[in-house]
Amino acid sequence: xxxxxxxxxxxxxxxxxxxxxxxxxxxxxxxxxxxxxxxxxxxxxxxxxxxxxxxxxxxxxxxxxxxxxxxxxxxxxxxxxxxxxxxxxxxxxxxxxxxxxxxxxxxxxxxxxxxxxxxxxxxxxxxxxxxxxxxxxxxxxxxxxxxxxxxxxxxxxxxxxxxxxxxxxxxxxxxxxxxxxxxxxxxxxxxxxxxxxxxxxxxxxxxxxxxxxxxxxxxxxxxxxxxxxxxxxxxxxxxxxxxxxxxxxxxxxxxxxxxxxxxxxxxxxxxxxxxxxx
Numbered sequence: 001x002x003x004x005x006x007x008x009x010x011x012x013x014x015x016x017x018x019x020x021x022x023x024x025x026x027x028x029x030x031x032x033x034x035x036x037x038x039x040x041x042x043x044x045x046x047x048x049x050x051x052x053x054x055x056x057x058x059x060x061x062x063x064x065x066x067x068x069x070x071x072x073x074x075x076x077x078x079x080x081x082x083x084x085x086x087x088x089x090x091x092x093x094x095x096x097x098x099x100x101x102x103x104x105x106x107x108x109x110x111x112x113x114x115x116x117x118x119x120x121x122x123x124x125x126x127x128x129x130x131x132x133x134x135x136x137x138x139x140x141x142x143x144x145x146x147x148x149x150x151x152x153x154x155x156x157x158x159x160x161x162x163x164x165x166x167x168x169x170x171x172x173x174x175x176x177x178x179x180x181x182x183x184x185x186x187x188x189x190x191x192x193x194x195x196x197x198x199x200x201x202x203x204x205x206x207x208x209x210x211x212x213x214x215x216x217x218x219x220x221x222x223x224x225x226x227x228x229x230x231x232x233x234x235x236x237x238x239x240x241x242x243x244x245x246x247x248x249x250x251x252x253x254x255x256x257x258x259x260x261x262x263x264x265x266x267x268x269x270x271x272x273x274x275x276x277x278x
Contacts, residue, residue: 040058041054041055041058042054043118044118044121044122045117045118045121047114047117047118048114049110049114049115049117049118050118050121052106052107052109052110053107053110053115053118056103056106056107059103060100060103060130061130061132063096063099063100064130064132064133064136065132066096067093067096067097067136068132068135068136068139070089070092070093070096071093071136071139071140071170072139073089074086074089074090074093074170074173075139075168075170075173077089078170078173078174078176078177078218079173079176079177079180080180081176081177081180081181083214083215083217083218086177086218086221087214087217087218087221090218090221090222090224090225091221093225094221094224094225094228097225097228097229097231097232098228100232101228101231101232101235104235104236104239107239108239108242108243110243112242112243112244112245115243115244119244129150131151131157131158131160131161134147134150134157134161135160135161135164138161138164138165138169139164139169139170140169140170140229140267141169141170141171141194141195141267141268142165142194143165143192143193143194144194145162145165147161148161148162165192166191166192167191168187168191169191169195170222170267171195171267171268172187172188172191172195174218174222174268175187175188175201177215177218178204178208178215181213181214181215183204183207183208183215184204185200185201185204197269197270197273198270201270202270202273202274202277205219205270205271205274206274206277206278209274209278219271222268222271223268223271223272225267226266226267226268226271226272229267230263230266233263234263237260237263
């Protein structure tokens with residue numbers, strides 16, 4: 001009889017003489033790399049609350065990774081003029097931001113004394129060193145090369161942040177989207193510089209809102225995104241004040257004092273200021 005090449009059985013085993021050898025099949029644990037994920041929490045003290053602190057911040061980094069993934073896709077869809085997929089992606093991004101903000105409620109169950117019990121073990125480690133959050137800020141339009149001081153020359157983190165600051169920001173992609181829909185705007189000549197509020201942009205936005213179509217819906221979702229980022233910043237600074245008051249942050253940061261300076265910096269200033277003219 002010819003060999004059909006099919007030696008498997010419906011129960012997932014292979015016929016091998018008198019023995020049946022199980023397939024090395026994919027499992028829930030292997031697909032999610034749970035051995036690596038669940039082994040990545042390594043407290044430096046015996047304090048009960050340190051594990052919570054580590055888990056919360058690791059989950060933040062996972063969400064930052066997903067936000068970068070979603071915003072990269074959003075930029076592609078905006079530049080294609082694709083309203084439905086842009087709106088769907090913005091809705092997902094907004095939902096993720098709500099989860100990110102809600103995690104602060106969990107972190108705030110830790111009292112100042114509970115945090116102090118292991119804080120010294122953090123040494124120079126600080127949330128200010130989150131390269132993914134710096135990259136996220138760059139995608140949203142931040143162009144402050146001073147953040148490079150926290151990362152060694154030639155490091156992967158520094159390279160990624162620099163690359164993000166050299167690419168078009170989310171608002172630059174939105175300008176392309178508006179052009180795709182017939183509105184007369186042009187992308188900035190040098191996207192590596194911070195975008196300044198623009199009378200020309202606001203004039204176009206007035207027409208967009210007057211037309212009240214798909215682009216107006218995208219505008220509103222971008223305002224929702226901006227508001228979500230500002231809500232995250234506000235909840236973050238209040239959490240820091242609640243936990244360490246006015247103390248200096250770990251790693252030599254100024255703690256809440258610095259965070260307060262970020263509260264009045266909208267991502268899309270023209271989308272806010274145009275509302276006074278509608």
